[in-house]
Amino acid sequence: MDKQNRDSLLNDVNAFCSELRPTEEICYVEHTFNDQLIPLCKKYHLLGVPVTEEYGGRGADSLTYTRSLERIGMEGTGVRTFFSGHTSIGQIPIQMWGSTDQKERYLPPSTRGEKILAFGLTEPDAGSNPLEMKMSYEFKDNHYVLNGVKYLISNAGIAHAIIVFAYPKNGAGRISAFIVDTDKEGFLKQDQTTKLGMPTSNTALFELHDYPVPKDNLLGDEGDGFKIAMSTLMSGRLSVAAGCLGVIADCLNEAVRYAKERHQHGKPIAKHQLVQEHIAMMRTGLDASRCLVYKAAYLKSKYDADPGNSKFRSVTDRMIAEAKFFSANAAWDAADRAVQVFGGRGYSYLFRPGRHLQDVRVCRIYEGTDEIMKLKIASAVLGKEYEAFH
Secondary structure, three states, X not given: OOHHHHXXXXXXXXXXXXXXXXXXXXXXXXXXXXXXXXXXXXXOOOOOOOOOHHHOOOOOOHHHHHHHHHXXXXXXXXXXHXXXXXXXXXXXXXXXXXXXXXXXXXXXXXXXXXXXEEEEOOEOOEOOOHHHOOOEEEEEOOEEEEEEEEEEEEOOOOOOEEEXXXXXXXXXXXXXXXXXXXXXXXXXXXXXXXOOOOOOOOEEEEEEEEEXXXXXXXXXXXXXXXXXXXXXXXXXXXXXXXXXXXXXXXXXXXXXXXXXXXXXXXEEHHHOHHHHHHHHHHHXXXXXXXXXXXXXXXXXXXXXXXXXXXXXXXHHHHHHHHHHHHHHHXXXXXXXXXXXXXXXXXXXXXXXXXXXXXXXXXXXXXOOOHXXXXXXXXXXXXXXXXXXXX
């Protein structure tokens, strides 16, 4: 991506974030889905940032997309999660694994906001180990029939199409992936509103009951589902890490501003040494996280150019795991410190640090828990034969 297009994109992202913030803050207090999110995405052409221009996107490389998500993350983990669901793990697997027909049917309308996408991997009893999923499929009367439940799926309640993973019904064979349109009888959904944070974003479970899927909507070949899921999660984890950079930056900005304005004991609390400790740790966390995340994004760009290089894929996968693990924990720490600087006012979602604290906790869980990230990193260092899980 050349400098002119990159600068234009980043300017659009900043304008989008500035225009979104007032309604996002109102919706957060009201705990309602922000219905201005998608219209503003359309206005600034942000619904396909890394999608190639051929299919209606902005054609951003991995590092530029990461910088976009970093800025979006400042507006909240819920806002960034929408982009992760729609683009990082919705559009990207279609762009990477889809047939020409699938790309033409789903990518252009999704970049225009006519189709919102989601990624359906997690189930009630299949989280860190997707191989335990129960969703099944069979080929019948020239189409696939899917049955099962997916759980805690970002965008599922508003999606027009979802990447869904399932086992063969007879139990013999590997996981396959399907692009499932959500407009037919047999698709049942329920928004999950009891989550701890992200009240302005959509999270839902859905059930497929004898649900018909055209044979042309098989993504990749039969049995490719697990490798499609794992490659897609690399994009998803990097997007989480990028959003966490924005959370840290916003918490730092808020804490610095408030510490200079708030007076106690006859002086601004910014002059108190223990408050300065919080500021110093947030700044260090931001800089360290940014180094890891940007390096991971750079490697991801290289991997995207040569996806058949298994050795390079392993290095990129490890680096993304490190970036996701470190930045998610740094963001949680920054939000906690910003709340502390705000004192009593911090313990409220009327102020930004409290909202970040509620929202960013999920970043240590979804797209790979802290524990799974640690195991991935360690096995990459020790060797495959030392994997703690298979």
